[in-house]
Amino acid sequence: MDRYDLLYRLYETTETDTLRDLQNFVDLFPPVDSRVALEYWEDASDELDARKREIAAEYDAGEILADIAARATREQTFTALDLASKYERRINALVLDVDETLRSAGRTDNEIPRETLHLLTELHESGLPIVICTGQTLENVKGFMIQGLGTELVHSGQFSIVYEAGTGVFTPGHGSDTKRLLYEGLDEPVQAVFSRVRSRVLTAASPELRRSVHLQGNEFNVTLKPNFDVGTDDAAAVIDEGLVHLVDLLGRAVVESLAEGGNVGIDARTDDGVDRAADWARAYYADADPEVAGVLDGEDAAPERAVDDVPGAVRERFDRIDVAYYHADAAEIGSLDLDKPTGVRAALDVLEIEDPFVLVMGDSKSDLRVMEWAERTDAGIAAAPSHASESVLAHVRSTDDLVYEPGDAGSVLRIAAVLNRLEEW
DSSP, X not given: OOHHHHHHHHHHHSOHHHHHHHHHHHHHOOOOSOHHHHHHHHHHHHHHHHHHHHHHHHSTTHHHHHHHHHHOOHHHHHHHHHHHHHHOOOOOEEEEOOBTTTBOTTTSTTSOOHHHHHHHHHHHHTTOOEEEEOSSOHHHHHHHHXXXXXXXXXXXXXXXXXXXXXXXXXXXXXXXXXXXXXXXXXXXXXXXXXXXXXXXXXXXXXXXXXXXXXXXXXXXXXXXXXXXXXXXXXXXXXXXXXXXXXXXXXXXXXXXXXXXXXXSSOOOXXXXXXOHHXXXXXXXXXXXXXXXXXXXXXXXXXOSSOGGGSOHHHHHHHTXXXXXXXXXXXXXXXXXXXXXXXXXXXXXXXXXXXXXXXEEEOOSHHHHHHHHHHHHTTOEEEEEETTSOHHHHHHHHHHTOEEXXXXXXXXXXXXXXXXXXXXXX
């Protein structure tokens, strides 16, 4: 009998719902100082063990089948079986975004659910390294991951943080490779652009905007965050205004850096007082991203020039700098030489994963780049929450359709666990 037939029989003839309920209770039962509660947990644990022994005795590879039935629904298991048949590889690392991926402001009160944390711990204990890949600062991510997963796991040597969307990689326990500052490898003219924008982003803002946003404490990227709750109308308004401000500053910084480098033919001054450098930036980034174009138009800041009017030297510098917009959350500039795929590859290198086949989970355009890298190089599979950006959802649905409800990242982690168990069969 093949794997499909055995699994079909398992779910048809076994009370797998009860088995999963028992497993979840045993795994997630909170620590309490109550003898009655402890006895209840012990009874559940004994019943779980007895039911698993029955399955183990009845089937070939019974221990694997018992473990699968206790941890995954029929749908999750057969999804894992399809993936196992398609790729014939086990997942050897997890690459995970955090905000709106592992946790959701709308569904989990911006906390990673206990179930998700437990599943991550179990997968890590099974030998899977974890790479957290986020746009947030290192200290912020490191803090809440230690709080959620524990110091021992984070410092296990099999845990890495790609922070600020790929500008740096932190992998505790790896000596001189523990922290790789990837942004230090950028050439000086590009670094100078970021320094100029960072030094002016608040001082050059209007008084009202300056009171309404703050600069995220990054090592390299320049990120404006709202002084309002993320997702609110007030946050949306100030981030839209902040995006225009950031794009304009970027245009001026690029032109100034080119002029200082002796580049001839770049003159942003005009007799009519129009800020040509800012308008070049608006034209370039509006053409590159329809979402940015929509914000500029909504803020009455649409470019007056076409993208073809942008001088070649200016365009070449813009080609290396990314403008990211997250509705009612953040406006950011980062280096396209240092995106999330760059950071992920560096993390996998430190972790000594030479032939990666990773599970990538994310919701934004920066995560999409990792997903596309994984597909292009046959290095993994992708999953996303149903409220992810349309481009991310289009990619995920066109590959393996691993779309889950917000706050339910655990469902995909269960599929990953089953996939790896099937590869042991």
